[in-house]
Amino acid sequence: xxxxxxxxxxxxxxxxxxxxxxxxxxxxxxxxxxxxxxxxxxxxxxxxxxxxxxxxxxxxxxxxxxxxxxxxxxxxxxxxxxxxxxxxxxxxxxxxxxxxxxxxxxxxxxxxxxxxxxxxxxxxxxxxxxxxxxxxxxxxxxxxxxxxxxxxxxxxxxxxxxxxxxxxxxxxxxxxxxxxxxxxxxxxxxxxxxxxxxxxxxxxxxxxxxxxxxxxxxxxxxxxxxxxxxxxxxxxxxxxxxxxxxxxxxxxxxxxxxxxxxxxxxxxxxxxxxxxxxxxxxxxxxxxxxxxxxxxxxxxxxxxxxxxxxxxxxxxxxxxxxxxxxxxxxxxxxxxxxxxxxxxxxxxxxxxxxxxxxxxxxxxxxxxxxxxxxxxxxxxxxxxxxxxxxxxxxxxxxxxxxxxxxxxxxxxxxxxxxxxxxxxxxxxxxxxxxxxxxxxxxxx
Amino acid sequence: xxxxxxxxxxxxxxxxxxxxxxxxxxxxxxxxxxxxxxxxxxxxxxxxxxxxxxxxxxxxxxxxxxxxxxxxxxxxxxxxxxxxxxxxxxxxxxxxxxxxxxxxxxxxxxxxxxxxxxxxxxxxxxxxxxxxxxxxxxxxxxxxxxxxxxxxxxxxxxxxxxxxxxxxxxxxxxxxxxxxx
Numbered sequence: 001x002x003x004x005x006x007x008x009x010x011x012x013x014x015x016x017x018x019x020x021x022x023x024x025x026x027x028x029x030x031x032x033x034x035x036x037x038x039x040x041x042x043x044x045x046x047x048x049x050x051x052x053x054x055x056x057x058x059x060x061x062x063x064x065x066x067x068x069x070x071x072x073x074x075x076x077x078x079x080x081x082x083x084x085x086x087x088x089x090x091x092x093x094x095x096x097x098x099x100x101x102x103x104x105x106x107x108x109x110x111x112x113x114x115x116x117x118x119x120x121x122x123x124x125x126x127x128x129x130x131x132x133x134x135x136x137x138x139x140x141x142x143x144x145x146x147x148x149x150x151x152x153x154x155x156x157x158x159x160x161x162x163x164x165x166x167x168x169x170x171x172x173x174x175x176x177x178x179x180x181x182x183x184x185x186x187x188x189x190x191x192x193x194x195x196x197x198x199x200x201x202x203x204x205x206x207x208x209x210x211x212x213x214x215x216x217x218x219x220x221x222x223x224x225x226x227x228x229x230x231x232x233x234x235x236x237x238x239x240x241x242x243x244x245x246x247x248x249x250x251x252x253x254x255x256x257x258x259x260x261x262x263x264x265x266x267x268x269x270x271x272x273x274x275x276x277x278x279x280x281x282x283x284x285x286x287x288x289x290x291x292x293x294x295x296x297x298x299x300x301x302x303x304x305x306x307x308x309x310x311x312x313x314x315x316x317x318x319x320x321x322x323x324x325x326x327x328x329x330x331x332x333x334x335x336x337x338x339x340x341x342x343x344x345x346x347x348x349x350x351x352x353x354x355x356x357x358x359x360x361x362x363x364x365x366x367x368x369x370x371x372x373x374x375x376x377x378x379x380x381x382x383x384x385x386x387x388x389x390x391x392x393x394x395x396x397x398x399x400x401x402x403x404x405x406x407x408x409x410x411x412x413x414x415x416x417x418x419x420x421x422x423x424x425x426x427x428x429x430x431x432x433x434x435x436x437x438x439x440x441x442x443x444x
Numbered sequence: 445x446x447x448x449x450x451x452x453x454x455x456x457x458x459x460x461x462x463x464x465x466x467x468x469x470x471x472x473x474x475x476x477x478x479x480x481x482x483x484x485x486x487x488x489x490x491x492x493x494x495x496x497x498x499x500x501x502x503x504x505x506x507x508x509x510x511x512x513x514x515x516x517x518x519x520x521x522x523x524x525x526x527x528x529x530x531x532x533x534x535x536x537x538x539x540x541x542x543x544x545x546x547x548x549x550x551x552x553x554x555x556x557x558x559x560x561x562x563x564x565x566x567x568x569x570x571x572x573x574x575x576x577x578x579x580x581x582x583x584x585x586x587x588x589x590x591x592x593x594x595x596x597x598x599x600x601x602x603x604x605x606x607x608x609x610x611x612x613x614x615x616x617x618x619x620x621x622x623x624x625x
Contacts, residue, residue, distance in 0.1 A: 004617050005585050011566035012586035015487065016480035024479060025493055027471040029464060029504050074498050376490045401494075417494075 028399065073099060073416060085380060088419030091126045099402055100125060100395070100414060100444070101152035103189045106425075107143050107440035113429045114437060117142035117162040120155075122189055123442070128424030131189040136162075137181070137196070144174050147261055148395075148443040150214030150335065155183040155443060156197070158210060177203045180210075180219065182239070199237050208232065208253040209262035213269050214335065220263050220272055222253045234263075234274065234301055236294065247292060249301035252277040254287060254330075260439040264332035267398065270294055273308075273333035273340060289331040289340045291369060308340050309367045330439060332393050334400035339366040339375060341400050343391040362391060362408045364415065366400050376401075379415045381408050392428075392438035406438050463507040470516055471500050478524050484582050485528040487567060495527035522597055525583075529575055569619040576600075577612035584609055 073089035094100045102125050109118045120143045122132040134157060136142055142162035148155050161176035178201040186192040201207045201223055208222040221235045232253040237244045254262060254275035264273045272292045292305040309331075331342040344365040362381040367374055378401075383389060389408035396403055403415045410427030413420050428441045475496060482492030499520045503510075510516065570578050576598070583594045584605075595602045 004613055004620070007562075007566050007620075008570070008581055008585040008616070011563035011570075012484045012582060014560065014563040015484050015567055016586070019476065019480050019483055019489065019492075021476055024475045025497070027468055027475070027500055028497065029467065029501060074501065 025399070073097060085418055085420045088414060088416055088421035091414065091421055091423065094402075094414055094421065095126050099397065100404060102126070103131070103152055103185060104395075104442040104444045105146045105148065105155045105157075105183070106442045107146055107437075113432055114435060115164075118440075119143055120146055120157050120183075122185060122191070123425070124189060125423070125444070132185075132191045134181075134183065134191065134194065137179070142174060144178075145210065145260070145440055146443045147210055147212040147219075149212045149216035150267055151216065152444060153185045153187075154212065154216040155185075156210070156212045156219060157181045157183055158207070175203070177201060178207050182216075197239060198242055199239070209260060209274070209330075211261055211263035211265060211272070213265050214267045215269060218269070220265070222263060222274065224253065232301070234272070234292065236272075245298040247296075247298055247301035247304055249276075251302075260330060260436055261332075261443070262330045262439075265335075266333055266337040267335035268337070271333065271337055273331065274305075275331055276302075276305075289342070289367075291333065291337075308369050309342075309372050330392065332396055333369065334366070334396045335398045336400075337369060339400045340369055341366050341393050341396055341403065343393055343405070344377070362389060364391070364393060364403055364405060378403055378417060379405070379407065379420065380418055383408060390433035390436075390438060392433070392441065394439070394442050395444040404442070404444060406433065406441055412441055463504060466516070467500055467504045467507065470503075470520070474517060474520070475500075478521065481521075481582065481587065482524055482528055484567075484586055485525075485578070486531055487571065488531075491531050492528075495524055495531060499523035499527055518596065522599065525579060525597060529579075532575055565620065566616075569616055572619055573612055573615055577608055577615060580605060580608045581612050581616070 073093050091100075095102050104123050104125055105120055106123060107118045108121045109116045111117075117136065117140070119136070120134040121130045122134075123129065124131055134143070136159050138159070138161070140161055141159050143157055144160050145158040146155055147158075157180065159179045159181065160174040163175040180197040180199045182193075182195050182197055183191065184193045197219070199219055199221075201221065204226055205223045206226055208224060210219060210221045212219055217239055219237045219239060221237065222232055223235065224230065224232045229250060230252050231248065231250050234247045234253075235244050236246075254277050262275055265271070266273075270293070272294055274290055274292065275287060276290050277287045288307045288310050290302075290305040290307050292301065296304040298304075331340050333340055342365050344363055362383065363377045363379045365374055366376045366378065390406075391408055392406040394404045394406065394412065401416070404412065404423075405415055406412050406428050407415075407420070410430060410433065411422045412425050412428065413422040423442075425442075428438055432438060432441070478496045478499070479489075479492050482495045483489055486492050486495070502523050503516060503520050506519075507516075510519065570581060573581070579598060580594060583589045583597055584591075589597065591602045591605045595605045598605070600608075
């Protein structure tokens, strides 16, 4: 036997065996009729077939728009290969293949961004057209947040009293207690019902985040007292009965301003992701993404949850440069629970240039919830000179391989590996991203 | 020997079942072997998984146009090889367009930890070969396919398999020799 042939065999097998037999991911077949692309009918994805082929996405088990001749987008193979962004498939092909949901609800200011009351608008994902507008129920009220269930038909809106800012610059401060409303959409994206929930957050508390469970049956709320030591309660309310379980710990619940969506559920409703900061000591205090086990009875928030990754800035020596990873701002767990998605920023800092930020690299990093290791990066934008350009994950496919997000230039769109398809929506104003309201740009 | 090395047993009775079920069954039986094949080709686990996933999605979409569904495994294996080629071409394009992307995905930290220095040298040398030469080496010496099977998978003639194998081994020997000298 030739020595080189033996070396090839041994090396190839060694490489192959890094793939453990129990680590093969599930198959995700497209929600598309296998006869081809010319199948022109409104169609319903049969739930049984979806179960047989591993559910691609919870919301595909409902009717979607008419199939088009457009080829169903493929999951981009270069998901971990940072490189120039390429134009992605059309939004219509994404929606018709069931890869992304057909409707979303966004909070929209009625005047100057963040300086006027807001309404909620139901949009068609493909066209961006407004299908319905939901105004505040109270005079002088404003919609301050929205969260979606997994069916893309059920949403919760958060309402507060709007108070004109006394400052000349935009702030995200609203006043009074929070009221919540359950919004249900028809299959055409119209409002089919809108009712007030028996859930409130009193004016004595700060609402850090809220998130509707994928089945639309529970609402998770992160609240803290406005006075006293930093302590956060994470409450999960069963909407039908009002029964509540509470987990609590001393520390700071990290989220954007107002009640941005700093909470995210796994599709099975068994885990809830949140970002936590134990204290405020030091230049870069420990910030971490954690997963709360919702099968626990309540009690100590930290004991019932586990740390997945540290999301504070990390300095990594890399040749003559330093890489800074900034993965803050509302990491989300993928619905299948396999990964935490963060909006990461990579700065290449040239030490010989007085430490001035040189190349900024922006993308969405995904870390295994099992090992905490980086498993893929979606999206890749370079900006010179580097700076803070805020980005925001708005929606994740079940496995996290397709995202809808706000990218550094403020555009919203679908990110699939290194492909980007912009939504037909105006860019999110910089001030909205700056003050942490980017999460209100859309809930799917 | 072949089954142990590749995890690619012959296709079973899945072909007669409904498309989704048949493709899922085929995936369950062969995904590990095919992901391993793509990992050897690409040195990058997530990209390998994506290539295999896309190959099975392609099989599902084309199920009804397959002349012989019993050859589904051969079809999907060819798709994986083609998918690997596409990824490698895309990497080359990206490298030529954006010098910032010099940090190619290559091997993961985990793979580096698990694969010995000697093996990594061989794998790195293989990645310096033209894609056809690399493919023929992987199919012949990792999957232990014979010349006819290799030719069918790559859609080239047996003669081309023979000559490409010969040239690939010679080139690999030269590269490894250079590394050692």
